[in-house]
Amino acid sequence: MYRYDEFDHQFVQERTAQFRDQANRRLSGALTEDEFRPLRLMNGLYLQLHAYMLRVAIPYGTLSSKQMRQLAYIADKWDRGYGHFTTRQNIQYNWIKLEDTADILAALAEVEMHAIQTSGNCIRNVTTDHWAGAAADEIADPRPVGELLRQWSSLHPEFSYLPRKFKIAVTGAPNDRAAVKVHDIGLRLHRNDAGAIGWEVMVGGGQGRTPMIAVTVRDFLPERELVAYIEAIMRVYNLYGRRDNKFKARIKILVHEIGAEKFKAEVEAEYARRPEQTTHVEEKELQRIAAYFAPPAFEKLSRFSPAFEEAKLLHPGFARWARNNLAAHRVDGYTIVNISLKPEGGIPGDATSDQMRLMAELAERYSHDELRVSHPQNIILPHVKKDDALAIWQALVPAELATANYGLAGDIIACPGMDYCSLATARSIPISQAISRKFADLDVQEKIGPVKINISGCINACGHHHVGHIGILGLDKKGEEFYQITLGGSSAENASIGSILGPGFAGHEVADAIEKILTTYVKLRQPGEEFLYAYRRLGPQPFKEALYAAA
Amino acid sequence: MSEVEKGQVMTANRLRDGEVVFLTRSGEWNEKIDEAVLALEPQATAALEARANEDVKATLVTGSYLFDAERVGGKIRALHMRERIRTLGPTVRLDLGKQAEGTGGAFAFKEA
Amino acid sequence: MPLLKNNAFITDSWLHLGAEDALPEGGNVTIPFSRLKNEWESLAKFPGQLGAVLSNTDHAEDVAHFLPHLALVVLPFPAFVDGRAYSIARQIRLLGYRGELRATGNILPDQFQYMTQVGFSSFEVSERFPLQSWQQASKQMSLAYQRGLYRRVGEAEVWSERHADTAPEPTPWEEQPHAG
Numbered sequence: 001m002y003r004y005d006e007f008d009h010q011f012v013q014e015r016t017a018q019f020r021d022q023a024n025r026r027l028s029g030a031l032t033e034d035e036f037r038p039l040r041l042m043n044g045l046y047l048q049l050h051a052y053m054l055r056v057a058i059p060y061g062t063l064s065s066k067q068m069r070q071l072a073y074i075a076d077k078w079d080r081g082y083g084h085f086t087t088r089q090n091i092q093y094n095w096i097k098l099e100d101t102a103d104i105l106a107a108l109a110e111v112e113m114h115a116i117q118t119s120g121n122c123i124r125n126v127t128t129d130h131w132a133g134a135a136a137d138e139i140a141d142p143r144p145v146g147e148l149l150r151q152w153s154s155l156h157p158e159f160s161y162l163p164r165k166f167k168i169a170v171t172g173a174p175n176d177r178a179a180v181k182v183h184d185i186g187l188r189l190h191r192n193d194a195g196a197i198g199w200e201v202m203v204g205g206g207q208g209r210t211p212m213i214a215v216t217v218r219d220f221l222p223e224r225e226l227v228a229y230i231e232a233i234m235r236v237y238n239l240y241g242r243r244d245n246k247f248k249a250r251i252k253i254l255v256h257e258i259g260a261e262k263f264k265a266e267v268e269a270e271y272a273r274r275p276e277q278t279t280h281v282e283e284k285e286l287q288r289i290a291a292y293f294a295p296p297a298f299e300k301l302s303r304f305s306p307a308f309e310e311a312k313l314l315h316p317g318f319a320r321w322a323r324n325n326l327a328a329h330r331v332d333g334y335t336i337v338n339i340s341l342k343p344e345g346g347i348p349g350d351a352t353s354d355q356m357r358l359m360a361e362l363a364e365r366y367s368h369d370e371l372r373v374s375h376p377q378n379i380i381l382p383h384v385k386k387d388d389a390l391a392i393w394q395a396l397v398p399a400e401l402a403t404a405n406y407g408l409a410g411d412i413i414a415c416p417g418m419d420y421c422s423l424a425t426a427r428s429i430p431i432s433q434a435i436s437r438k439f440a441d442l443d444v445q446e447k448i449g450p451v452k453i454n455i456s457g458c459i460n461a462c463g464h465h466h467v468g469h470i471g472i473l474g475l476d477k478k479g480e481e482f483y484q485i486t487l488g489g490s491s492a493e494n495a496s497i498g499s500i501l502g503p504g505f506a507g508h509e510v511a512d513a514i515e516k517i518l519t520t521y522v523k524l525r526q527p528g529e530e531f532l533y534a535y536r537r538l539g540p541q542p543f544k545e546a547l548y549a550a551a
Numbered sequence: 552m553s554e555v556e557k558g559q560v561m562t563a564n565r566l567r568d569g570e571v572v573f574l575t576r577s578g579e580w581n582e583k584i585d586e587a588v589l590a591l592e593p594q595a596t597a598a599l600e601a602r603a604n605e606d607v608k609a610t611l612v613t614g615s616y617l618f619d620a621e622r623v624g625g626k627i628r629a630l631h632m633r634e635r636i637r638t639l640g641p642t643v644r645l646d647l648g649k650q651a652e653g654t655g656g657a658f659a660f661k662e663a
Numbered sequence: 664m665p666l667l668k669n670n671a672f673i674t675d676s677w678l679h680l681g682a683e684d685a686l687p688e689g690g691n692v693t694i695p696f697s698r699l700k701n702e703w704e705s706l707a708k709f710p711g712q713l714g715a716v717l718s719n720t721d722h723a724e725d726v727a728h729f730l731p732h733l734a735l736v737v738l739p740f741p742a743f744v745d746g747r748a749y750s751i752a753r754q755i756r757l758l759g760y761r762g763e764l765r766a767t768g769n770i771l772p773d774q775f776q777y778m779t780q781v782g783f784s785s786f787e788v789s790e791r792f793p794l795q796s797w798q799q800a801s802k803q804m805s806l807a808y809q810r811g812l813y814r815r816v817g818e819a820e821v822w823s824e825r826h827a828d829t830a831p832e833p834t835p836w837e838e839q840p841h842a843g
Binding site: 026027028029033047048049050051052080095096097098099347418419420424427429430433479481 | 564566567568569570571607608609610613614630631632633636637640641642643644647648
Binding site: 005007008010011014015017018021022031035038039121151152154155156157158159160161162235238239243273274280281282284285288 | 743744745746747749750751753754757771773774776777778780781799803804805806807808809810812821822823824825826829
């Protein structure tokens with residue numbers, strides 16, 4: 001894991017002092033709310049329905065147990081004993097006071113964390129594959145580049161007042177778990193025929209009210225040029241991105257309006273104008289950072305763990321959890337543990353401080369002191385010996401953290417929705433709860449197989465509904481909440497935007513509608529055909545008939 | 552059947568802690584919607600707006616606005632779900648917010 | 664409006680002409696960029712110093728040709744959240760411009776340090792903020808991760824410091840025309 005040096009420490013400490021001063025000036029009236037808002041947002045502080053909300057950055061989703069414990073401490077001391085893990089690998093606290101915020105930032109700085117640029121019209125927290133450094137299919141760990149970009153984008157003087165927010169995602173594996181094609185910039189690492197490593201640079205993906213898949217502007221950018229090249233992209237966007245209409249201000253609209261070719265030409269022209277400086281320092285810095293992400297000292301183990309196999313035979317509950325929640329590790333004898341934060345009827349992504357402390361302890365004992373936050377709002381122990389999986393499961397069960405639904409119908413992504421968010425037009429969480437209760441039977445979920453159900457409480461699409469295999473969008477119709485269903489979206493390497501199936505539903509009708517869709521799928525699928533592929537083969541018609549024919 | 556009056560309530564968030572507050576008859580901000588003034592006519596809403604603007608300037612509160620509400624049996628209730636959630640707390644965590652602190656007013660959410 | 668330069672309020676020595684105003688005999692004069700382009704033939708003979716007032720939709724490459732003849736470039740911030748001028752400032756500095764670069768419009772102390780880092784050297788500011796608030800704002804962050812910024816005394820670039828042994832190639836950015 002990356003560790004701060006004296007510069008990083010000094011940087012976050014100065015930033016905290018700066019925010020303390022800004023908050024005091026706001027409280028004294030020296031700053032107006034309009035002047036203060038961008039400043040607090042760039043420190044992660046929103047004003048939501050019930051109170052201030054603080055979004056803490058978890059860069060590329062990686063945490064140590066010490067950091068996780070500090071998140072639990074903050075939840076207890078300054079919030080209501082819980083936090084909400086988000087689709088951008090961050091954590092949010094919902095009951096924060098402005099007058100406490102600088103103290104919280106100081107507590108974060110103690111464990112090498114911050115809330116810098118988790119909001120605002122600037123470059124946001126860089127996200128990546130939650131299995132980075134562990135996944136069997138990975139070419140190289142993308143987190144060094146994530147850290148390089150975190151540093152470079154932090155308080156960038158030129159790019160702190162962009163037309164709109166800007167999100168970067170990075171993946172080092174062919175199977176895209178970081179949704180890079182629906183980010184403002186997506187970076188995908190790959191090898192060329194000569195075996196060298198380079199980056200595909202994609203621009204202009206995004207969700208919100210105008211969902212788009214990113215276009216590729218460079219196929220194979222050398223790693224040391226990433227910062228300079230991204231700087232050129234950012235400058236083109238900062239200069240030419242629309243500022244007359246905030247709904248058209250994201251870079252995807254610029255790329256769309258001037259066309260991918262013209263946009264590419266502008267970026268290349270800007271890149272060619274960069275000063276005569278080498279990228280030597282960036283290269284050195286990347287090497288320095290990469291050393292922190294050296295693989296932990298894995299033991300030499302057999303691929304086959306008799307203890308693990310025996311435990312599966314002895315404990316059917318464990319066997320199910322192992323089947324669904326463990327993923328292939330690149331080192332023999334190891335596995336990736338996916339802890340579901342989606343218990344039946346629960347709030348997706350929420351964890352209590354006790355749960356956080358338990359997960360921290362398990363990471364310390366069994367996972368080389370590392371945890372990850374995934375964009376589907378779960379927690380991951382990336383480096384676990386198969387021999388230890390049973391002990392972990394046994395510790396998770398009483399804490400309600402052992403739900404064996406990873407990647408299944410109950411593993412729902414949901415934004416906080418109108419229960420918390422001031423932008424929401426409808427509630428998301430109760431819909432998610434109703435669906436997860438509807439599919440409470442894990443036999444049914446397993447029979448259905450992998451499916452991504454994503455729920456957003458407004459058009460801003462924080463719940464990623466456009467790229468859910470099944471997407472649900474909550475809207476307001478004459479003062480009442482109602483929900484649109486889309487099918488066929490994907491955020492993976494086969495990215496696509498879902499299509500609206502038909503007229504919307506009232507909140508209490510949604511779970512039944514989802515059941516009808518999945519029943520139809522099970523009836524019509526070919527052997528081994530996952531929901532997304534069945535939908536792509538069948539088209540919307542059978543699902544429309546199932547939902548609307550009777551009416 | 553008790554009389555139902557429809558009108559508007561002035562709300563904001565208290566600046567220092569973000570708490571949802573409502574403007575009362577005495578011109579103070581209170582955490583309970585039951586203490587709020589329900590403005591029934593334009594003159595009354597204008598008075599609430601003037602007061603709120605002053606207190607925004609005085610950095611007591613921020614983000615003030617009027618919302619539609621009704622008085623039923625002497626108790627005030629927001630018409631729209633969003634504002635009901637602000638007056639009570641999350642519908643999915645009845646143990647949190649005003650509804651749990653005894654400041655939620657008369658119209659509580661029910662367990663799902 | 665006070666003019667802030669080198670950590671002090673100073674008197675503006677420039678005369679700012681509109682599109683139609685007659686040219687004086689000499690002295691320091693700014694001209695809107697569109698007029699500067701149109702009337703360059705005659706303006707080139709102006710005996711005093713010339714400055715250009717840009718809008719934040721002007722393109723740096725269009726200005727490039729005139730930069731060697733200018734002693735002041737003025738760039739506006741119509742709203743403090745409109746960040747285009749940061750990029751134009753950087754482009755103009757990358758083009759080698761060494762003269763005064765002035766920010767006008769909606770400028771707040773909390774954006775001041777960013778402006779100095781991208782190369783602004785003077786600031787037309789509101790009376791609302793006393794000199795002290797600018798002086799404080801200018802030294803809140805002593806570190807920046809980005810390379811090639813303008814640095815004031817006491818400011819350092821983290822990456823360059825970390826890799827000081829890697830002899831960095833000289834760049835136009837390393838000059839500090841308004842240090843202190």
